Amino acid sequence: MSANPTIEWTDGDLTHSARWRSEAGSPPPRSVVVADDTLTADTAYRLASEGTALLWHGDFQNARQLLQAIARRVDRPPKKKKAAPATPIDAFNQHRQAQSQRARTLNALLIPIEPDYGIALRRAPDMRAACEQAYGPADDQPSVASLRELQGLVGAYEWRKKGVEIPALGERIHPHYGVFSPVRGEYLDLIAEAPLPATTLAFDIGTGTGVIAALLAKRGVERIVATDQDPRALACARDNIDRLGYAKRVSIVEADLFPEGRAPLIVCNPPWLPARPSSPLEHAIYDPESRMLKGFLAGLAAHLTPNGEGWLILSDLAEHIGLREHDTLTNAFSHAGLKVLDKRSIRPRHPKASDADDPLHAVRSREMTSLWRLGVAASDGPAS
Incomplete structure (x- = not known):
């Protein structure tokens, strides 16, 4: 992945782009749709599971609740119980695979970030200090990151203070x-x-x-x-x-x-x-x-x-x-x-x-x- 990858999406007849931020080193998603408060949790989960990213343009606190709802669906026990792994290394590999898939799904909910690291969504908290500690000084470019990553930045910021x-x-x-x-x-x-x-x-x-x-x-x-x-x-x-x-x-x-x-x-x-x-x-x-x-x-x-x-x-x-x-x-x-x-x-x-x-x-x-x-x-x- 390039040093400054970009993410592109279409909103109406216009195509937009912004800097893609992923501390996990994930490439920018190829399929992106604009989402807001009208999106249901079931639809969001289906799209995320299929590899479609959701660029949020609605209320920030509703995005947090939607992420929790997606997580509940990801963590729901399967209807058909899988056979127990044959060996410890099989259990380890299955666990890592499941964690990787879980992360990909939950990271599909994206948040637009202003050039100064502000978030121009309703009821959005001020994450500028946390972003600056993780990303470095603001570079006057709009960017996009997953909500899950932003929550991790804030958590790390608080751990660093405490x-x-x-x-x-x-x-x-x-x-x-x-x-x-x-x-x-x-x-x-x-x-x-x-x-x-x-x-x-x-x-x-x-x-x-x-x-x-x-x-x-x-x-x-x-x-x-x-x-x-x-x-x-x-x-x-x-x-x-x-x-x-x-x-x-x-x-x-x-x-x-x-x-x-x-x-x-x-x-x-x-x-x-x-x-x-x-x-x-x-x-x-x-x-x-x-x-x-x-x-x-x-x-x-x-x-x-x-x-x-x-x-x-x-x-x-x-x-x-x-x-x-x-x-x-x-x-x-x-x-x-x-x-x-x-x-x-x-x-x-x-x-x-x-x-x-x-x-x-x-x-x-x-x-x-x-x-x-x-x-x-x-x-x-x-x-x-």
Whole structure:
């Protein structure tokens, strides 16, 4: 998709166009009809299911209600019950397929946006601040986005203002739009409790919000170099580190994995599932072909000081699903010239772990999150 794609539609005898906005990276819809308050929920659901987008020209609050009505129809149990998936990976693939189809249908309800990010619909709220945080400064072009995306922008805007309480840190982290929020606190508890090999220097690989770098600083590490290659993550990490008063001890560096030099402690919390993300926002969850995981392990020995430790934080959900063999990880350690010094594990506490109605409940109920303390194997250690 081009950097500035456009969406076109016909209203009467006139053809209109505007900039298409999709943070999920979806292409502009090919079929667009103008819709208003006279459109019924059943018709809207049918059109959306068939791939026709609905450009809303009616009351904004009615659009919100219509989206809820479409969602109820999407989530309605099928009349004929489907056979249970044969394997966990079948359940995973079916779940992702269903979620993708659900997103496509719900994203069909579109809202026109003014050049200043205002919305010229009756009873429309002021979303300009939320749009500016996600899209950047207004560029004086009218645009169109899905109502569902706009609701996500507003939700992220409020989360950024409110922040996420991190018990292990004793502070709040404020995630920016498009940066994965550290809502799974169990892995942070592992980092907070593992014995530090040194307090002089640490690398935080793929810092995201900067929460791990902040936690290491709180634990007394004198200097931390935190890396990421996503501009939003870099800005988010700098904001949080400055807010928490650690700017003199934490450096935020743009890098693909490792910064220059070596450190006695290198921490990495890569995406946990080796699968292809369906949108840019899913890169924090899905690591295609385990690229980040493999890159971290392959380069770890060369970036550790003698007797240094690499901390890998990873869930075993991929093994339970069948996306990764159970011995793949330990074989990868050996191949990279690494040895396991210790392994600390904890059960997740997020709501899905105990939700019996979740399609992946059978595998989530067995999930464990682990902190692997890795050292350089004696025979393959780097020269000092």
